[in-house]
Amino acid sequence: MKIGIVGLPGSGKTTIFNALTGGHAETSSYSGAKKEVNLAIVNVPDKRLDALSDMYKPKKTIHAQVQYVDVGGGISGKDADGRAKDASMDEILRLLRPVDALVHVIRNFERPGDAADPQRDLEAFESELVLTDLIALERRIEKVEKEIIKGKKGDPNEFELLKKAYEVLNSGHALRSLNKIAMSPLLKGYALLSAKPCIVVLNSADELSVGETHLVAPEGVVTVEIKGRLEMELKELQPDEAEAFRKDLGLSIPATDRLIQESYALLGLISFFTVGEDEVRAWDIAAGTHAQKAAGVIHSDIEKGFIRAEVVSYEDLMSHGSYVAAQRAGKVRLEGKDYVIKDGDVVNFRFNV
Numbered sequence: 001m002k003i004g005i006v007g008l009p010g011s012g013k014t015t016i017f018n019a020l021t022g023g024h025a026e027t028s029s030y031s032g033a034k035k036e037v038n039l040a041i042v043n044v045p046d047k048r049l050d051a052l053s054d055m056y057k058p059k060k061t062i063h064a065q066v067q068y069v070d071v072g073g074g075i076s077g078k079d080a081d082g083r084a085k086d087a088s089m090d091e092i093l094r095l096l097r098p099v100d101a102l103v104h105v106i107r108n109f110e111r112p113g114d115a116a117d118p119q120r121d122l123e124a125f126e127s128e129l130v131l132t133d134l135i136a137l138e139r140r141i142e143k144v145e146k147e148i149i150k151g152k153k154g155d156p157n158e159f160e161l162l163k164k165a166y167e168v169l170n171s172g173h174a175l176r177s178l179n180k181i182a183m184s185p186l187l188k189g190y191a192l193l194s195a196k197p198c199i200v201v202l203n204s205a206d207e208l209s210v211g212e213t214h215l216v217a218p219e220g221v222v223t224v225e226i227k228g229r230l231e232m233e234l235k236e237l238q239p240d241e242a243e244a245f246r247k248d249l250g251l252s253i254p255a256t257d258r259l260i261q262e263s264y265a266l267l268g269l270i271s272f273f274t275v276g277e278d279e280v281r282a283w284d285i286a287a288g289t290h291a292q293k294a295a296g297v298i299h300s301d302i303e304k305g306f307i308r309a310e311v312v313s314y315e316d317l318m319s320h321g322s323y324v325a326a327q328r329a330g331k332v333r334l335e336g337k338d339y340v341i342k343d344g345d346v347v348n349f350r351f352n353v
């Protein structure tokens, strides 16, 4: 699962990318966006996994992961003030097409002669997404219409759907605002940007207090406020040093952790755990996945030879102190192939090879 970091040039995309990944990608000067693409895989922080790891003391602890890509540039190839810049629109679109969700970074810090106006920037970028999709749809609608008129294979259902989507965009709304359209398999193939689930990151100046800035995000879009530059700098320190700084600054859990967790949820992912002395591991699956299918995430042989899933919830395991104790208390269940795995299930698959 891949998440694209997007936003106007100079909004702090690369800074947020570094804060998330502990990377050292080069940030841009005020004058122009850097062109290169940054890609990183990030562990999803999970207190439950840490606790399970404390319980089992395994050789390895493996987190669920998400991928972030910082494509740079702005979608239209212009910055907030309408100056042309270097990253080409086609290139950015090509890079964004395969991502599963967007993290939209908004500048909430001043730059020389340019006060922060997050609401304006948010709306400007939303309009860019909508406009980009409108142009793509317009082309496609023309094509399908021609095919239908010629009596060729143009699909009338697709045509109707495209027109509906077009109306939504034309009224200035992102396609994600209409779940039925955004989720439609027919439209999925177009990889429309405004249909992708989105989180807004308010990238705030160090001196602001969190919550001070009023920002109205589009419907259904979660906002996470992050002091991007500060978090990036804290990532440079040893964990205990960073912790001490956080205390001094009155920051609780890193906002970047929250952003990673929110992006994970945004992708519709939940975690189940496997435990043992060798390895304690979090596995990501789509919410609603059945036990047998979930087994396939670990190995196709386990899916094929699936017999039963031995399941105990994380809470039950922890409150009884050990697997054996939870078992004695009747908290370990045997579930069949159609059992829907829940977030936090600790699972031991029984299978034939």
Ligand SMILES: Nc1nc2c(ncn2[C@@H]2O[C@H](COP(=O)(O)OP(=O)(O)O)[C@@H](O)[C@H]2O)c(=O)[nH]1
Pocket: 007, 008, 009, 010, 011, 012, 013, 014, 015, 016, 026, 027, 028, 029, 030, 033, 034, 072, 073, 109, 110, 203, 204, 205, 206, 226, 227, 228, 229, 230
């Ligand atoms: N004060 C402040 N400056 C920031 C913050 N985030 C980024 N910047 C600065 O804004 C400029 C552009 O940042 P960059 O991450 O390269 O933006 P991008 O073009 O969106 O990738 C750099 O000079 C950063 O140091 C922040 O949270 N606070």
Ligand SMILES: [Mg+2]
Pocket: 013, 014, 015, 026, 027, 028, 033, 034, 072, 073
């Ligand atoms: Mg950048």
